[in-house]
Amino acid sequence: MSRGSILRNGIYNSIGSAIQMVLSILIIPVLIRGIGLDEFGLWTLVASVFGLVELAEIGLSVSTTYFVSRDLSDAEHSSIAQTLTVTVGVLLALATLAAGLLWAGAHVIVGMMSALHVSQRLIAAQALRISAVIVWADLLRRVLVGIEQAFQRYDLINLLVTGQAILHSLGLLLIAALGGTVLSLVAWQAALSLGALLAHIGIVRWLLRDYHFRPVWSWSRVREIVRYSGLTWLTSLSSALFSKADRLVIGASLGTEVLAVYGAITSVTAKINHLSAVPVQPLLPALSALVKQRSRDSGELQGHVQQAIHINAVAALGLSAMLFVFAPWVMQILLSDAATAEAILAFRLAVVIYGAYSLNAVGYYVLLGVNAVLLLMGIQMAGAVLALAGISLAARSWGLVGAIAGNAGYLLTWWLLVSGMKRLDLRFAAWGRWFAFPAMWYAVAIGVMAIFSPQTLVWAILWGGLMGTVLVGWFIKNERDLIEFLRRSLWSRKKHHPGVQL
Numbered sequence: 001m002s003r004g005s006i007l008r009n010g011i012y013n014s015i016g017s018a019i020q021m022v023l024s025i026l027i028i029p030v031l032i033r034g035i036g037l038d039e040f041g042l043w044t045l046v047a048s049v050f051g052l053v054e055l056a057e058i059g060l061s062v063s064t065t066y067f068v069s070r071d072l073s074d075a076e077h078s079s080i081a082q083t084l085t086v087t088v089g090v091l092l093a094l095a096t097l098a099a100g101l102l103w104a105g106a107h108v109i110v111g112m113m114s115a116l117h118v119s120q121r122l123i124a125a126q127a128l129r130i131s132a133v134i135v136w137a138d139l140l141r142r143v144l145v146g147i148e149q150a151f152q153r154y155d156l157i158n159l160l161v162t163g164q165a166i167l168h169s170l171g172l173l174l175i176a177a178l179g180g181t182v183l184s185l186v187a188w189q190a191a192l193s194l195g196a197l198l199a200h201i202g203i204v205r206w207l208l209r210d211y212h213f214r215p216v217w218s219w220s221r222v223r224e225i226v227r228y229s230g231l232t233w234l235t236s237l238s239s240a241l242f243s244k245a246d247r248l249v250i251g252a253s254l255g256t257e258v259l260a261v262y263g264a265i266t267s268v269t270a271k272i273n274h275l276s277a278v279p280v281q282p283l284l285p286a287l288s289a290l291v292k293q294r295s296r297d298s299g300e301l302q303g304h305v306q307q308a309i310h311i312n313a314v315a316a317l318g319l320s321a322m323l324f325v326f327a328p329w330v331m332q333i334l335l336s337d338a339a340t341a342e343a344i345l346a347f348r349l350a351v352v353i354y355g356a357y358s359l360n361a362v363g364y365y366v367l368l369g370v371n372a373v374l375l376l377m378g379i380q381m382a383g384a385v386l387a388l389a390g391i392s393l394a395a396r397s398w399g400l401v402g403a404i405a406g407n408a409g410y411l412l413t414w415w416l417l418v419s420g421m422k423r424l425d426l427r428f429a430a431w432g433r434w435f436a437f438p439a440m441w442y443a444v445a446i447g448v449m450a451i452f453s454p455q456t457l458v459w460a461i462l463w464g465g466l467m468g469t470v471l472v473g474w475f476i477k478n479e480r481d482l483i484e485f486l487r488r489s490l491w492s493r494k495k496h497h498p499g500v501q502l
Helices: 003-035 035-055 060-074 077-104 108-112 117-150 154-177 182-209 219-243 247-253 256-277 279-291 299-325 329-338 339-367 371-421 428-452 459-476 480-495
Strands: none
Touching: 003 035, 003 077, 003 182, 003 256, 003 329, 035 108, 035 117, 035 182, 035 219, 035 247, 035 256, 060 077, 060 108, 060 117, 060 219, 060 371, 077 108, 077 117, 077 219, 108 117, 117 154, 117 182, 154 182, 219 371, 247 256, 247 371, 256 299, 256 329, 256 339, 256 371, 279 339, 299 329, 299 428, 299 459, 339 371, 339 428, 371 428, 459 480
16 A cells, blocks of 8 residues: 555545544534433433443454455455355354343343433333344444455445434434434434445445355354454453443443433543544554564654654644633533533543543554554553443542543553554654654643633634644644645645546
């Protein structure tokens, strides 16, 4: 993959992800106003439960992409048949089992939520039974997406995913406007999941139209896939423990109203991590190739790492600082009357924690690139467990603010960056310097707001605009070659498509 393709893909990934995330963020205040804070908290709880159940996928979607890509490169149709027989067959069985267990165990699950009222438990149990359809459809869809990725059809994947996100948002808007309930929200998502599954089935059938094979079971392929899937699943499990299980802890101990505020806050701040990691992801192939060539001391390797750190730091700390500056008004949009001083404090604390831990992105992809998956999984799992323990203990003592503060346990994942740089033989004196200016800029940006705490929107806009200009100016100055390369690359691409005019 050329440098131009990598950087363009990074930009396109960011744009696509930003569109979907803006939709998901804008829908939160509409839902809260339409269905109420308690009902939104119940919806958050139900979504977290079936999100955790979807871990039954055990990494088979990633395995599908890896093994089908390998089979395609070898042009071995029999191997493709073996891979698809194992992955599709096993995931079909797991999806059916997971959906069945969720359906049968719905009352048992909600029975463990002592903070829920009796009426809320009845609604939650019904919602979980409907969500069994979501689990079944989503798990099967993932293995189909794995096949599409193996065929490099990211255009079709992004088109379907974005379309589904738009329909999901429109449906939620309509349900909220009509004063719907959690059951209506879950039913709409179930219908969309089934529709998306049918769409992906059609695409995969089209992709495989020239491959005529029947199911072929191979125990050697089973062992190979299970071994590969196990490590990727454990990594996914650690992320899910941090991003979903925390909501179960809050819902069980503090109730749906506090969970609603916690869910709204973390739903927004979690976007910092995703948006700051997505532009870095396409740099992974370049880093991996350089490591394999044993050119660890070359200027080219350091250049790629420095560029990745700059992009990650500017995105993570820039987003975090802007959310910190405009926290009172963001919370007013999200929660309206529920935007108390405590909620604003919790939001600002979450912004700082999520912005700080998002600086681990480069280390994450470096460890993947050097095949240090066990180390990666171990660090993430330790951070997730520490965060969950902190959330559970602090929430009982200090409520919402304590629950947010407990998320700081995930800062342990900074060790991903330290370990990644060590694997590349880069000393802290080098890579630490690349973080220096963004870190100092961040301290000033949020420090002034924390000390003076201005209450006027005009002052916040002026300060945010000034600090944003400084950060962007620094990035442009230090990455002139990247900016120029992107300009020429995108301009060249446009000239090759003269039919597309504005």
